[in-house]
Amino acid sequence: xxxxxxxxxxxxxxxxxxxxxxxxxxxxxxxxxxxxxxxxxxxxxxxxxxxxxxxxxxxxxxxxxxxxxxxxxxxxxxxxxxxxxxxxxxxxxxxxxxxxxxxxxxxxxxxxxxxxxxxxxxxxxxxxxxxxxxxxxxxxxxxxx
Numbered sequence: 001x002x003x004x005x006x007x008x009x010x011x012x013x014x015x016x017x018x019x020x021x022x023x024x025x026x027x028x029x030x031x032x033x034x035x036x037x038x039x040x041x042x043x044x045x046x047x048x049x050x051x052x053x054x055x056x057x058x059x060x061x062x063x064x065x066x067x068x069x070x071x072x073x074x075x076x077x078x079x080x081x082x083x084x085x086x087x088x089x090x091x092x093x094x095x096x097x098x099x100x101x102x103x104x105x106x107x108x109x110x111x112x113x114x115x116x117x118x119x120x121x122x123x124x125x126x127x128x129x130x131x132x133x134x135x136x137x138x139x140x141x142x143x144x145x
Contacts, residue, residue: 004063005087008113012091016102025101036096039089046086049075063122070130072137079145080123080138084114119143 054061059068075082095103
């Protein structure tokens, strides 16, 4: 459970929403709503694209399932973690669109959790499963962007 991004996303969401209710900050983010909306739209687009690729290559997008195929093309040629980029964009977009100040901090905390806890665990599994193919992919494609 501690290696699941959705678990951390929900925990941070609930914790930060509680902080917003109990100790609201008066940080006005309304002037950035268009940017926040673009972040949410980009997040939806990236996740949809990734889901399409998983379906096309007949492999699971659930990190707990063993992948059948190493997807290295399309958006995965730009980043090894496009779904996590989408998750961060969603967190940022929610923060801005709803003017939830603590969620800006939450986006940073989620980035740290993904970078230090979740992604290294998943990468180790991919190294074991795909060995040389993953080593080549890892050396030629950035973790983020």
